Amino acid sequence: MCGIVGYTGNADVGSILVSGLRRLEYRGYDSAGVALFAPEDAELTVVKTSGKIADLSASMQEELPATKHFSSMGIGHTRWATHGAPTEANAHPHWSQNHEIAVVHNGIIENYAEIKAHLVAKGYTFSSETDSEVIAHLVEQCYQGDLRAAVTTALDRLTGTYGIAVISVKHPGTVVAARKGSPIVVGLHDDETIIASDVSAIVSRTKQVVFLDDGDIVTATGGDVEITTTSSTPVTREATLIDWDTDEIEKGGFDHFMLKEIHEQPAALATGLRGRLDETDGTVRLGGLRLTPQDMARIPRIILAACGTSYYAGMVGKYYFEDFAGIPADIQQAAEFRYRNPIIEPDSCMIAISQSGETADTLAAVREGLMKGATVLGICNVVGSTIAREAGRGVYLHAGPEIGVASTKAFTAQITVMAEMAIMFGRTRRLSAAVGRDMVRELARVPEIAAAVLEREAEIKVIAEKYAQANDAFFIGRGYMFPAALEGALKLKEISYMHAEGYHAAELKHGPIALLDEKVPVIVPVPDLPDKVKTIGNMQECRARKSPVIAIATEGDSDIDAHCDDIIRIPRCHEFVAPIPVVIAEQLFAYYVAKARGCEIDQPRNLAKSVTVE
Ligand code: AGP
Numbered sequence: 001m002c003g004i005v006g007y008t009g010n011a012d013v014g015s016i017l018v019s020g021l022r023r024l025e026y027r028g029y030d031s032a033g034v035a036l037f038a039p040e041d042a043e044l045t046v047v048k049t050s051g052k053i054a055d056l057s058a059s060m061q062e063e064l065p066a067t068k069h070f071s072s073m074g075i076g077h078t079r080w081a082t083h084g085a086p087t088e089a090n091a092h093p094h095w096s097q098n099h100e101i102a103v104v105h106n107g108i109i110e111n112y113a114e115i116k117a118h119l120v121a122k123g124y125t126f127s128s129e130t131d132s133e134v135i136a137h138l139v140e141q142c143y144q145g146d147l148r149a150a151v152t153t154a155l156d157r158l159t160g161t162y163g164i165a166v167i168s169v170k171h172p173g174t175v176v177a178a179r180k181g182s183p184i185v186v187g188l189h190d191d192e193t194i195i196a197s198d199v200s201a202i203v204s205r206t207k208q209v210v211f212l213d214d215g216d217i218v219t220a221t222g223g224d225v226e227i228t229t230t231s232s233t234p235v236t237r238e239a240t241l242i243d244w245d246t247d248e249i250e251k252g253g254f255d256h257f258m259l260k261e262i263h264e265q266p267a268a269l270a271t272g273l274r275g276r277l278d279e280t281d282g283t284v285r286l287g288g289l290r291l292t293p294q295d296m297a298r299i300p301r302i303i304l305a306a307c308g309t310s311y312y313a314g315m316v317g318k319y320y321f322e323d324f325a326g327i328p329a330d331i332q333q334a335a336e337f338r339y340r341n342p343i344i345e346p347d348s349c350m351i352a353i354s355q356s357g358e359t360a361d362t363l364a365a366v367r368e369g370l371m372k373g374a375t376v377l378g379i380c381n382v383v384g385s386t387i388a389r390e391a392g393r394g395v396y397l398h399a400g401p402e403i404g405v406a407s408t409k410a411f412t413a414q415i416t417v418m419a420e421m422a423i424m425f426g427r428t429r430r431l432s433a434a435v436g437r438d439m440v441r442e443l444a445r446v447p448e449i450a451a452a453v454l455e456r457e458a459e460i461k462v463i464a465e466k467y468a469q470a471n472d473a474f475f476i477g478r479g480y481m482f483p484a485a486l487e488g489a490l491k492l493k494e495i496s497y498m499h500a501e502g503y504h505a506a507e508l509k510h511g512p513i514a515l516l517d518e519k520v521p522v523i524v525p526v527p528d529l530p531d532k533v534k535t536i537g538n539m540q541e542c543r544a545r546k547s548p549v550i551a552i553a554t555e556g557d558s559d560i561d562a563h564c565d566d567i568i569r570i571p572r573c574h575e576f577v578a579p580i581p582v583v584i585a586e587q588l589f590a591y592y593v594a595k596a597r598g599c600e601i602d603q604p605r606n607l608a609k610s611v612t613v614e
Helices: 014-028 053-064 114-120 131-143 147-156 257-263 266-274 292-300 309-326 334-342 360-371 386-393 408-426 433-444 445-456 457-466 483-495 504-510 532-544 560-563 578-597
Strands: 003-009 031-037 045-051 072-077 101-106 164-168 175-182 184-187 191-196 208-212 216-221 224-229 301-305 329-331 349-355 375-380 394-396 470-476 499-504 522-525 548-556 566-570
Touching: 003 101, 003 164, 003 175, 003 216, 014 031, 014 072, 014 191, 031 053, 031 101, 072 101, 072 131, 072 164, 072 175, 101 131, 101 532, 101 560, 114 131, 131 147, 147 175, 147 216, 147 292, 147 349, 175 191, 175 208, 184 224, 191 216, 208 483, 208 560, 257 578, 266 408, 266 445, 266 522, 292 578, 301 309, 301 334, 301 360, 301 470, 301 522, 309 329, 309 349, 309 483, 329 334, 329 483, 334 349, 349 360, 349 386, 360 375, 360 386, 375 386, 375 499, 375 522, 386 394, 394 408, 408 433, 408 470, 433 445, 445 578, 457 566, 457 578, 470 483, 470 504, 470 532, 483 504, 483 522, 499 504, 504 532, 522 532, 532 548, 532 560, 548 578, 566 578
Parallel strands: 301 329, 301 349, 349 375, 375 394, 470 499, 470 522, 522 548, 548 566
Antiparallel strands: 003 072, 003 191, 031 045, 031 072, 101 164, 164 175, 175 216, 184 191, 184 208, 216 224
């Protein structure tokens, strides 16, 4: 949602904060700010702006004296507005009444109105519409000489979620940070400490990081770091060595992170398969599940929970677990899950799917599942993310950092992991070694299948540009192509702002077909699979209403040619693998439509990469 950076040490704080915020800009980018302190100062210097980090950097150039060396400590923030418009006044950091304390916050304070009324009654004046500002004044009210104690007391009064960083003129060189529901990572490095919402803001200075747990408070002064709980009990958190570096989060010559990440899919998928496929026994080895064959054989039902693109991946996963493992599987909207008082039978397995591992609704579903006794597995991309840690077991995608707000390589990696899990579970049940071997061999082809689609990028670009000015579009599919259609529609709408709907192909005639005319293109994933004939019938229905039809079809399958206006070809592959080439084609289609429409692409309006609030 928002990005936080804090620094204590002797380097140039301003440049460290700005470069860190740039790495976090994908999390939210409607306003930004920094609070700096120089040892000779008596007060904090705060620079804030609406707009992006580039605007903040320009403001800092204008407002900060070029001769002053801000070292010792500072905090910074890039915002995705939840309370109050994206204005300079609402940008973080927020000051305390006496301007001695500055705070940056990621999350939502649910009882802020009550606290604000209490503080106003005590004579505090507010300068923003945000919930976060109450934290700054509350820390001041609680301050009695010990900054960490003041933060601890203040946080105890809050209801909601927070990842915060706090500095005070009374404590030069010290940054206090805390988390509850919004991630905070601490970068350890000689005589300095960098604190941020995620590792991408830290990894250029150090790869030794500590992920705080909910309730942790870190007090850092230079390289001295102490972690306590909100009851001031010291705790030890193991450091993690991050295995990727900044050039992986640079664009690598591509115009956008999204295009880079689309092209990374063959390599990312190969990484997700490496060392896991067992062709001899026709099964898969996934160590992180910590499930014995007996455990897997006993699972009566699988509940998948996720949001957005991860939800559509879960829809594919449902088919896998039912088709190959014979286990009933439900895909649940994570946002609904905890409020439904879900029925979870003993030995049920819950799978939380989340690229970021920080999506608030999915995290809440994990906690609900754990409370009801489910075995909860996380499928995450970010190592050490909250969902991964609270699930306590599962599978990492190892797809590398996904910076573009639109999820691409995470989706194909997620369904690959679920195919692996389905084979593994299936082999403890009725899936034979022979069929398991066939599936494992087909999975081994996935990187080359993905690469083959990327080779058609130029053709896809031409087709995308042909339809780029439409106002509406439909994606329709059957079976495994139904979630693929939903994902294609989401990709198109979230980066090109073109209205797009995903529908089951058979559902069109139950109403939505009323919307079709010559101005509404229909994209139809229709690989050469058993239900192709029915989908061709649906294509004919669309063309009868003069809608242009764009087929995503198997190389060499000429049955399609007479029933569409344009064809995007994908390699021939097994039905269960087909969502991967289809969705990669849809990703490229959406990308080039958005590019033709001059859209932002990596940071679409109104969106954030990780939705860490309900
Ligand atoms: C995907 O393109 C979207 N940006 C969004 O739907 C995303 O998939 C959703 O917010 C879930 O995120 P997660 O996978 O990090 O939990």
